[in-house]
Amino acid sequence: MTLQEAEAKVRELDDELGKLTQLTGHDLDTETIRMELEKAKERVLNMAYANLTSYDRVYLARKPTRPNVREYIENIFDHFFEQRGDRLYRNDEAIIGGIAAFNGTPVTVIGNLKGRNLEENIKCNFGMANPEGYRKALRLMKQAEKFKRPIITFIDTSGAYPGLEAEEHGQGDAIARNLMEMSTLTVPVIAIVVGEGGSGGALALSVANRVWMLENAVYSILSPEGFATILWKDASRAKEASELMKLTAGDLLDLGVIDLIIQEPVGNLRENAEMVYSQIRINLANELAALGKMSERALLEQRYKKFRSIGDCSGL
Amino acid sequence: MEDLFKERKEKLNVLKSLLPKKEPAKPPQANVPEGLYTKCPGCQGDILTQQLKSNWYVCPECGHHLRMTAWDRIQILVDPDSFREIRPKLRTKNALGFPGYTQKIYHLEKATGLNDAILTGIARVDGHRVVLGVMDCRFMMGSMGSVVGEKITRAVEYATRKGLPVIMFCTSGGARMQEGIISLMQMAKTSSAIARHSAAGLLYISYFTDPTTGGVTASFASLGDIVLAEPKALIGFAGPRVIEQTIRQKLPEGFQQAEFQQDHGFVDQVVERKDMRSTIALLLKLHTKEVR
Ligand SMILES: [Zn+2]
Numbered sequence: 001m002t003l004q005e006a007e008a009k010v011r012e013l014d015d016e017l018g019k020l021t022q023l024t025g026h027d028l029d030t031e032t033i034r035m036e037l038e039k040a041k042e043r044v045l046n047m048a049y050a051n052l053t054s055y056d057r058v059y060l061a062r063k064p065t066r067p068n069v070r071e072y073i074e075n076i077f078d079h080f081f082e083q084r085g086d087r088l089y090r091n092d093e094a095i096i097g098g099i100a101a102f103n104g105t106p107v108t109v110i111g112n113l114k115g116r117n118l119e120e121n122i123k124c125n126f127g128m129a130n131p132e133g134y135r136k137a138l139r140l141m142k143q144a145e146k147f148k149r150p151i152i153t154f155i156d157t158s159g160a161y162p163g164l165e166a167e168e169h170g171q172g173d174a175i176a177r178n179l180m181e182m183s184t185l186t187v188p189v190i191a192i193v194v195g196e197g198g199s200g201g202a203l204a205l206s207v208a209n210r211v212w213m214l215e216n217a218v219y220s221i222l223s224p225e226g227f228a229t230i231l232w233k234d235a236s237r238a239k240e241a242s243e244l245m246k247l248t249a250g251d252l253l254d255l256g257v258i259d260l261i262i263q264e265p266v267g268n269l270r271e272n273a274e275m276v277y278s279q280i281r282i283n284l285a286n287e288l289a290a291l292g293k294m295s296e297r298a299l300l301e302q303r304y305k306k307f308r309s310i311g312d313c314s315g316l
Numbered sequence: 317m318e319d320l321f322k323e324r325k326e327k328l329n330v331l332k333s334l335l336p337k338k339e340p341a342k343p344p345q346a347n348v349p350e351g352l353y354t355k356c357p358g359c360q361g362d363i364l365t366q367q368l369k370s371n372w373y374v375c376p377e378c379g380h381h382l383r384m385t386a387w388d389r390i391q392i393l394v395d396p397d398s399f400r401e402i403r404p405k406l407r408t409k410n411a412l413g414f415p416g417y418t419q420k421i422y423h424l425e426k427a428t429g430l431n432d433a434i435l436t437g438i439a440r441v442d443g444h445r446v447v448l449g450v451m452d453c454r455f456m457m458g459s460m461g462s463v464v465g466e467k468i469t470r471a472v473e474y475a476t477r478k479g480l481p482v483i484m485f486c487t488s489g490g491a492r493m494q495e496g497i498i499s500l501m502q503m504a505k506t507s508s509a510i511a512r513h514s515a516a517g518l519l520y521i522s523y524f525t526d527p528t529t530g531g532v533t534a535s536f537a538s539l540g541d542i543v544l545a546e547p548k549a550l551i552g553f554a555g556p557r558v559i560e561q562t563i564r565q566k567l568p569e570g571f572q573q574a575e576f577q578q579d580h581g582f583v584d585q586v587v588e589r590k591d592m593r594s595t596i597a598l599l600l601k602l603h604t605k606e607v608r
Binding site for chain 2 (some may be wrong): 016054059086098108160161163164167168169170171173175176177179180181183186192199200203206207214219220221222227230231244245246247252255257303307310311312
């Protein structure tokens with residue numbers, strides 16, 4: 001049974017559960033039937049989630065029902081104050097950012113924003129930022145450094161927007177500058193990949209002391225479709241590409257690209273998002289305390305070495 | 317005592333003979349089939365190959381700047397016999413286990429004499445010592461995988477330690493797909509090395525040549541204190557085809573060319589190849605304490 005078939009089965013079972021509530025007054029033992037149905041649902045989900053392929057995770061990471069970054073921010077932090085604009089040209093809604101409190105400590109939070117419906121998605125360009133978005137992010141990061149606030153970023157984008165204006169405004173320059181400047185930030189930086197971590201557009205918010213990833217998030221050089229197109233001139237081989245690309249949290253932990261996997265619930269993440277929020281809260285509390293004890297110099301050195309050591313190719 | 321020295325010396329000699337020989341700058345080899353004539357991609361004219369070589373691979377008819385190999389570029393840029401290659405023994409670990417990738421690298425190394433898509437080294441330009449990186453698009457479109465990222469990082473770190481300027485000639489299709497996420501991370505690694513070089517108050521000149529796109533544009537190539545470009549070179553983040561597919565319209569003439577990037581504020585000057593050496597020499601001079 002594929003993941004999609006399992007999801008269809010779960011929808012059927014949910015329908016039956018719904019009908020059951022309308023059957024009051026009959027002679028049936030509705031409670032027993034309900035439990036049977038719930039059990040069947042759990043079995044189906046457990047089975048499907050026990051054997052997720054990389055491509056299943058690509059599918060899950062892109063699911064429009066996943067919480068978006070605004071929801072992560074609102075559920076994990078207090079007093080979020082949104083800041084807009086790059087002070088150069090405009091406000092890019094594909095990047096959300098501002099100041100918030102975490103356990104009473106001011107922090108700067110920034111992330112890629114996807115919409116929850118078409119209307120929102122048109123506003124935030126489906127989470128694909130233009131250069132202005134990256135420049136806004138950099139502005140907020142430099143400000144965080146000024147006020148000695150730790151920075152927490154949330155990654156969820158298929159990539160930087162490949163548009164005409166984006167090129168005119170220097171998409172490459174904007175991303176490059178973020179990479180360089182993030183490596184010099186004297187405050188702790190933690191990046192969390194919560195959905196899609198696509199290419200340079202994701203990396204531009206991820207040069208961090210710690211990089212975490214949700215269990216069913218993906219992080220890759222390009223979409224599997226793009227990868228298959230470039231290497232095999234055939235976008236329909238995306239499934240094959242995703243198995244090869246090492247884009248799951250488990251793969252990336254093995255490669256030393258990420259440091260921690262946040263477990264996800266079986267089934268619809270939105271229904272059990274608190275499980276993820278609470279793990280993030282606990283880990284943030286621990287790591288911010290640990291990073292807070294490090295000197296500026298040590299923070300810089302740790303971040304430099306972290307990226308310096310990826311892709312070891314010494315010795316023939 | 318004497319014997320001990322002798323023995324040591326002998327050992328050293330043996331070791332030296334095992335080390336790769338310093339490669340002398342090779343004679344220019346055109347990035348075109350060897351023949352009496354070369355077709356110019358600019359005007360489609362047949363140009364005498366010899367004439368093209370002596371004209372810095374610039375078409376005498378239309379001024380088109382043909383693509384150059386890394387060795388040819390070095391030959392026309394640096395002071396005679398001043399280039400010493402930094403050639404660490406590096407080979408990709410093929411982290412994705414991409415089928416056929418390691419063999420492909422091996423064959424390209426044989427064919428080009430290069431250790432991956434960039435040549436790094438130390439040289440003098442008009443007497444000034446510089447650390448040099450020259451990419452070569454014959455090697456998998458000049459894409460950046462772990463070896464290219466590591467070579468750039470080591471060269472920049474060397475320059476930072478020695479207080480030397482860095483000059484990078486960029487040409488690349490971007491990050492190397494065959495190494496997946498490892499290639500993506502090279503963008504952060506090289507940019508971080510540039511940041512440290514910059515913080516040390518040192519000069520970095522980035523030179524865009526045709527074509528430079530993707531992860532290389534979005535990392536070290538855009539970070540020069542001075543950014544130069546060759547005429548008509550294609551420079552961008554997304555490739556033209558991807559953009560056309562996204563916006564579903566034809567791109568205007570000249571879009572993403574060097575002159576376009578200059579007009580939009582991302583390139584200091586578009587420099588013709590005949591002026592490359594003198595421009596770099598001037599910039600190096602302007603970054604000395606006392607300009608004469
Ligand atoms: Zn011509």
